[in-house]
Amino acid sequence: MASDLHFTRTRIAPTPSGYLHLGNVLSFVITAAWARKTGAAILLRIDDLDRERYQxxxxxxxFDTLHFLDIPWDEGPxxxxxxxQHHSQVHRLPLYKAALQALQENGPVYTCTCSRSTLQHTAANSVYPGTCRNKYYPLNADNANWRLYTGERPEMVIRTLSQGMVTTTLPASMQDFVVKKKDGFPAYQLTSVVDDLHFGIDLVVRGADLWPSTIAQHYLAGLLPANHFSAxxxxxHALLTGTDGTKLSKSAGDTSIQSLRKQGHTPAAIYTLLSSxxxxxxxxxxxxxLATQLPELLYQEVHST
Structure with a gap:
């Protein structure tokens, strides 16, 4: 890792839609390692606007996982x-609404009434086919998403830690991505940008699977009022996979920290398992x-589209 870098703030940003697993722990550890290496404070930011799955x-x-495994954070709940009472994204809804208003005034958003089941049949390789792009439904239509028209997907420059300035374009999977959901709540890409700007995040550590989201968020930030997101x-980082080579998920109960704790695993035993x-x-x-022994691969930029 570079030794001359200094940052103000990074974040751990889990989503409460399932029990945390070993892959989450690995990401938290890499975040903490970078934070301590570069002087960044660690903000715990819980992304809870998926209200259908929030529990x-x-x-x-x-909190149980972070405390049990002694993973630090400096700011947040x-x-x-x-x-x-104080930190839920619900309390920041006015900020998200202001961003949506800015997008509406700039003109690149449109209403999409496509259901998830419809898109499963019409969207090849998860690429939105533009079904509602030219239908001009009113933005206040009920039970409808707002999508961001992404046009020709121009080139963008993203600052990375290990590869410097990376020039890229929005992947097809992020074509006309959703910024406001059918339930009326802002979508993840928008809330993540707004939150990172609000909290002054200047270092973001995340899995390789979120590289398309990083590109989408740069595109989105470029349409909002003047901001420092591009800096x-x-x-x-590379993802932890199961024995079958697939990415771990919150539905994988056998790798959840809660399950391991119920089996009697101590923190040391969990870190030993992760090491293995x-x-x-x-x-x-x-x-x-764990941070000092991580293979070099995990400290090299890994991009997945």
């Missing part, structure tokens, strides 16, 4: 009550040991 016990699991540095899955030569017993 308080998933938020509690985030300290417990479930503090989160719900943010990004690091995308990563193929490390020696077992780590805490996050600091």
């Amino acid at each position: 308080p016990y998933y938020v509690q699991d985030i 300290r417990n479930l009550t503090d989160f719900e 943010t540095r990004f690091f995308h 899955l990563l193929g490390l030569p020696e077992p780590a017993h805490n996050w600091q040991m």
Whole structure:
């Protein structure tokens, strides 16, 4: 890792839509390692605007996991009550609405009434086919998304930690991505940009699978009032996979920290298990040991589209 970098703030930003798993822990550890290496404060930001799947016990699991594995954070909520009363994204809805208003005034948003099941049949390779792009439904239509018209998808420059300035274009999978959901809440790409700007995040650490989101968020930030999003540095790390080579998910109960704890695993045992899955030569017993032994691959930028 570069030793001359300095940042103000990074973040751990889990979504409370399931129990955290070993892959989440790996990402938290890499974030903490970069933060301590570069002087950045760690903000705990819980992305909870998926209200259909939000459950308080998933938020509690985030605190339980961080405390159990002694993973640090410097700013943000300290417990479930503090989160719900002061830190939930619900409290920042005026900021998101202002961003949506700015997009509406600039003209690149349109209404989409396509259902998820319809898109499953018409969207090849998860690429939105533009079904509603020229139908000109009113923006105040009920049960409809707002999509951001992405046009010709111009080139963008993204600042990364290991590869410097990367020139890229919006991937097809992010064509006309959603900025406001059918339930009326702003979508992830918009809330993530607004939150990172609001909290002064200048270092974002995330998995390689979120590289398309990083590009989409740069595109979106370029349409909002003058901001510093383009100056943010990004690091995308390799993902932890299961024994079958597939990405871990929150539905994989056997790798959830909650499940491992119920089986009697201690923090040291969980870090040892993670060390084994990563193929490390020696077992780590805490996050600091794991950070110092991570293979070089995990400190090199990995992009997935």
